[in-house]
Amino acid sequence: MLIGVIAGLVGLALGTLGVLAFRVSEKQRQFVDVDMEEPSLPKGAAEVLAVVGRAFVVVDAVDGVVRASPAAYAYGLVRGHTVVHKELLDMTAGVRRDGVILEKKLELPRGPLGQGTIIVQVRAAMLGEEYILLLADDRTEITRTEEIRNDFVANVSHELKTPVGAISLLAEALESSADDEQAVRRFAKRMHKESGRLAALVQDIIELSRLQGASVSQGGSAVDINAVIAEAVDRSQLPAESKKIQIVVGEPVDATVFGDRDLLVTALRNLIDNAIRYSPENTKVGVGVRAKDGLIAVSVTDQGEGMTPEDQERVFERFYRVDAARSRHTGGTGLGLSIVKHVASNHGGEVTLWSRPGQGSTFTLRLPEMESQDEPDTPVVKDRAVPERVKERGVHEQGASA
Numbered sequence: 001m002l003i004g005v006i007a008g009l010v011g012l013a014l015g016t017l018g019v020l021a022f023r024v025s026e027k028q029r030q031f032v033d034v035d036m037e038e039p040s041l042p043k044g045a046a047e048v049l050a051v052v053g054r055a056f057v058v059v060d061a062v063d064g065v066v067r068a069s070p071a072a073y074a075y076g077l078v079r080g081h082t083v084v085h086k087e088l089l090d091m092t093a094g095v096r097r098d099g100v101i102l103e104k105k106l107e108l109p110r111g112p113l114g115q116g117t118i119i120v121q122v123r124a125a126m127l128g129e130e131y132i133l134l135l136a137d138d139r140t141e142i143t144r145t146e147e148i149r150n151d152f153v154a155n156v157s158h159e160l161k162t163p164v165g166a167i168s169l170l171a172e173a174l175e176s177s178a179d180d181e182q183a184v185r186r187f188a189k190r191m192h193k194e195s196g197r198l199a200a201l202v203q204d205i206i207e208l209s210r211l212q213g214a215s216v217s218q219g220g221s222a223v224d225i226n227a228v229i230a231e232a233v234d235r236s237q238l239p240a241e242s243k244k245i246q247i248v249v250g251e252p253v254d255a256t257v258f259g260d261r262d263l264l265v266t267a268l269r270n271l272i273d274n275a276i277r278y279s280p281e282n283t284k285v286g287v288g289v290r291a292k293d294g295l296i297a298v299s300v301t302d303q304g305e306g307m308t309p310e311d312q313e314r315v316f317e318r319f320y321r322v323d324a325a326r327s328r329h330t331g332g333t334g335l336g337l338s339i340v341k342h343v344a345s346n347h348g349g350e351v352t353l354w355s356r357p358g359q360g361s362t363f364t365l366r367l368p369e370m371e372s373q374d375e376p377d378t379p380v381v382k383d384r385a386v387p388e389r390v391k392e393r394g395v396h397e398q399g400a401s402a
Helices: 002-037 045-050 070-074 086-098 140-176 181-212 225-235 237-242 261-277 309-314 324-330 336-346 388-401
Strands: 055-059 065-068 102-109 117-127 131-138 221-224 246-249 256-259 284-292 295-301 350-355 361-368
Touching (some): 086 131, 117 140, 140 181, 221 261, 225 237, 225 246, 225 261, 225 284, 225 295, 237 246, 256 261, 256 361, 261 295, 261 336, 261 361, 336 361
Antiparallel strands (some): 055 065, 055 131, 102 117, 221 256, 295 361, 350 361
């Protein structure tokens, strides 16, 4: 009996020890499994990725995100632990299948909402034996700049072709009509007009190119805005007189801006010339200035036909013309308002437009004032000099800009 009890106790003890050993073994196996599942990059890879200077994503064998840079999240390439775009997953699948480095330029949605896109140069390669590395470089701004440049060159080529072709044809006509004095005079007059148009276009192209490389912050100085207005008006008197248009200038203000005087004169002269070009004969163009809240606003008001909302949205684009046929007749190049926009931007300002069909247009150039002024607001145009319709439009423009 005693032997049976002892044997039972020994068996119980052995069973208890077996259970304890099994539990210890399970815990050890769990720790080992956790250590094995923890992703570890090849030695030195983390340090290199930290200083690579480009957005990166590291994925595992099932395309789960092991590591990603803040830029990758900012670009919208990664969300949580998932690669967002199918195009990137196709690249990882190709690298995994063929074992070769792939590089592509992709245009991808910027986020889940809206229509914004980002253009990235992506390079995919194996990282060790298990992981794949995606390197992404944001090329959005560079690509769009190249597109703008290519469009500009194409537009310039098209615009230059018209006057150059006209001059060539007129030269042939002159040569074949050497004995006809009236024909020679007529063709010579046309050649003079086309050569003037060509010269104006080339000058505007040179001016626009110079503006894009200008640094007002480094080469600027204090400029009296009243002197700028006076010079711009003086340069525009000849075309105004040819159409019997009176340029009416408002009261001066004691205001100074920091910038390039020549560029500011060019911008304002373009606004005045534009107003003259699209105004009927025997009308008035109003030019006024006021200073308020640290801004100087110079407005140019015409009594032309006005513009539709669709035209107003595009009027500052290069080579855009509201009426192309009329612009060719009046000698417009389509670059004047684009130059104004660049000048305003280079001086930390803006140019805005108020216009209604049948009620003319008001262009307003706003620039930061160099020094604060204590003078009261000055009207945009003198009441006694401009018709009531123009005054009302000027008041509307001031209210909209306040």
